[in-house]
Amino acid sequence: MASVLQNAGDETTCFRITHSNLKHHFNEMRFSLHSTVGATKERLWKNCGTAVDSMLLQLFDDNDKKIADMSEDSRPLGFYSPYDGYRIHILDLDPSSVTAGGWLEDTSLVEKFSISEDAYDKLDDTVRKFKERLISQNPSMSRPKITDDYMEDLAVNIKVGDRCEVDPGGKRGVVMFVGRAETLAPGFWVGVQYDEPIGKHDGMVKGKHYFSCPPLQGVMLRPDRVKVGDFPERDPFEEEEI
CATH class of the missing domain: 2.30.30.190 (CAP Gly-rich-like domain)
Incomplete structure (x- = not known):
């Protein structure tokens, strides 16, 4: 039984969103029942990164029972009679997807850019040189921080x-x-x-x-x-x- 039933005139539904490659749950998203499965994929792509062509949407009720594979892009969401609290699960079918491997959520897996001090000093328009220019224009900015023993x-x-x-x-x-x-x-x-x-x-x-x-x-x-x-x-x- 859905937690919140739509009124007869209600033409939108609030879904929970999950993803096969991403651990965290997305915020709840509201969709028009007139929106097609294809249009829903386009909107979800902007939030999760999975390409539309690699996306299979599955619908679950609020007891996590699978209702259907929403595999026909031309069908409106209303065809599946969803209620508020239902879950759309995104299956990413591309093994080389940007969402694979967990690096979108685990920043420790991302290769970090590094540069030596000498190379950094030779660059123009760095934060360090910007601060140096500010101090040269206003020497008071270089004053040491006031300590607890001040005066x-x-x-x-x-x-x-x-x-x-x-x-x-x-x-x-x-x-x-x-x-x-x-x-x-x-x-x-x-x-x-x-x-x-x-x-x-x-x-x-x-x-x-x-x-x-x-x-x-x-x-x-x-x-x-x-x-x-x-x-x-x-x-x-x-x-x-x-």
């Missing part, structure tokens, strides 16, 4: 509780965090609470709280932008000299 030598001189000034701009505040930040790029970071609401957050960065401070007074910076020392809070009413 650690500067961070060791900064302590939580230190007063600080942040460049550029000379904004002042207090150090609230020093260390690596798992939600940010590798290396060391410094969390600062500004004296005024000129920051970006309350100490939470990308879902993780590194410190707590009032909203819009927190910021995370690289150590080279933070200078610690005697930096008292500025008097907000202090007027600039004219």
